[in-house]
Structures are given as C-alpha cells and as structure tokens.
Amino acid sequence: MIQLAQGRNVLGGELTLCCRDPMTGFYRDGTCRTGADDLGVHTVCVRATAEFLAFSKARGNDLSTSRPGFPGLKPGDQWCLCAARWQEAFEAGMAPKVVLEATHEATLAYAKLEDLKAHAWRAPKK
16 A cells, blocks of 8 residues: 555554545545645545445435536545544444545544444455
C-alpha cells in the first residue's frame, strides 16, 4: 500500500492511501487526511456495501447516485466518509467495513478504536 506523509492513522502508523478510483478524500488526493476547512471530518476510509449505501441514502446522504464531479459509489468502492456519519451508521447497526491503515486518527474523536477494529476490512489473501 502507498504511504503518504499526511498524518497518522487510528493505529498510530502512517496514513495510507484510501482510494484513487473513485478519487476520494476531502482534498481529493486519495487520502482521508483532514484540516481546519474539512468541517465534515472526512476521515474514515470505508469499503461500501449495498446495505450501507441504501442506509446513507435514506438518511439524506446519497453516495450512490452520480452527479457532476462524482461518479457515485458502488459496493466494494472505498471512500473517505465523515466520521460522524460512520458513527451514526454504527449506532444503527449499518456501519461499513473500515480500512484502519487509511483511516485518519482524527476519527477517534467520534468513534472508539475498538468499534473501528470490530469493523476492520482486510484484503482477501491471494
């Protein structure tokens, strides 16, 4: 996985790339880094599922419909999600899997590490 000097992840290591196809992150650089201008705190690298996308759409955050500058997400896509939105989905039992190495440490102000770890996504072994 590509290492980027963009902050630390929730495990205390270097933040890694979340996704470039589709290009994600508040800064659209493929990472879930954050800054003062990121009011939504887009720091959780998630692996989208059909169930989560439907849940998010029902809550007013349609991530599956394409629009100018955004292709829309499909199951299996990775995306930098707002930390509060992940916590909302977790509390509703609909939280998507999390790529811990690509999830910024700022997420820990919104979600417990143990909850994130319980939803960790791991690439299948080849």
